Amino acid sequence: MAAQKNRQIVLASRPEGEPRPENFRLVESDLGTAGEGQLLLKTLWLSLDPYMRGRISAAKSYARGVEPGEVMVGGTVSEVVASNNPRFAAGDIVSSYSGWQEFELSDGKALQKLDSKAAPVSTALGVLGMPGMTAYAGLLTIGQPKEGETVVVAAASGPVGSAVGQIAKIKGCRTVGIAGGADKVRYLIDELGFDAALDRRDPDLKAKLAAACPKGIDVYFENVGGEVWDAVFPLLNNFARIPVCGLIAHYNDTEAPAGPDKTTRLMRAILTKRLTIRGFIVTDFADQAAAFRRDMGQWLQEGKIKHREDVVDGLAAAPEAFIGMLKGKNFGKLLVRVAR
Secondary structure, three states: OOOOEEEEEEEOOOOOOOOOHHHEEEEEEEOOOOOOOOEEEEEEEEEOOOHHHHHOOOOOOOOOOOOOOOEOOOOEEEEEEEEOOOOOOOOOEEEEOOOOEOEEEEOOOOOEEOOOOOOOHHHHHOOOOHHHHHHHHHHHHHHOOOOOOEEEEEOOOOHHHHHHHHHHHHOOOEEEEEEOOHHHHHHHHHOOOOOEEEEOOOOOHHHHHHHHOOOOEEEEEEOOOHHHHHHHHHHEEEEEEEEEOOOHHHOOOOOOOOOOOOHHHHHHHHHHOOOEEEEOOHHHHHHHHHHHHHHHHHHHHOOOOOOOEEEEEOHHHHHHHHHHHOOOOOOOEEEEEOOO
16 A cells, blocks of 8 residues: 655745744655565654754754755654565554655664554653653763762753653652743642752742752753753852753854853863763764663653653644744643644
């Protein structure tokens, strides 16, 4: 069975500053049948993630960007509709990287079969997928949390931040989350068991963070930058570790932030406090994938890790949902349900 038409969302133009709906375009294209060794995949779930903002920029980055006219990149969960590949059969559910489209012809090399009985397949894009692995490897390898230490995480209600905070609790740390809005703050404390949680929009954030971290900060998991970093920076202890995962407050910047250059102040603190600040990409720790799947799968089954999904329906909804995510409008792992 082959799909005759394929709907795709392509990058229409590169955004200047904040992305807009007109930067994306929904197109329809012909889709052939699966050739020798190929599979026809039907997208069920599409993941929307902050890294995609960098991929639609012209700036050089760690991965190739999306060119205008090309299909937007993105992790997916797909159903095998037809297969000429002995490793897969029609009906298999696989994790894939099909991007913002309803179908894809694949050679099967980057696919991984999913067991829907072990966990909902959507978790392969969240807590048991790239975001969960990002939290696991970034915190444990770079952050190296020790029992009794204070761990602060920004964007703490998101798929990465929420996993970071819960893993830190498993390791015996005091965990403080920073998120946007009262509902997210309550969620961190009432549902996820954080020791303290603060609203990043609170005008008294600096004072309240200091009160929540009476012994200073030993590990800060950076997802945001901006005013959150300004509040954290004075509280960093000697030998603090800062895994830098994202800087979503700056993704839409078109020029350097206003105000004095803080580079000298930062470098002095790195020297005098002996700070470790390391940026990372999840693929840096590919050798930890098996350990991640083992540990996170066990913690999820034991109820030590909880997760939340924010689902929008239909491929056409992806651009608006993506734009909203960059403004913090999502609550949990943002997914597009492309097909049922």
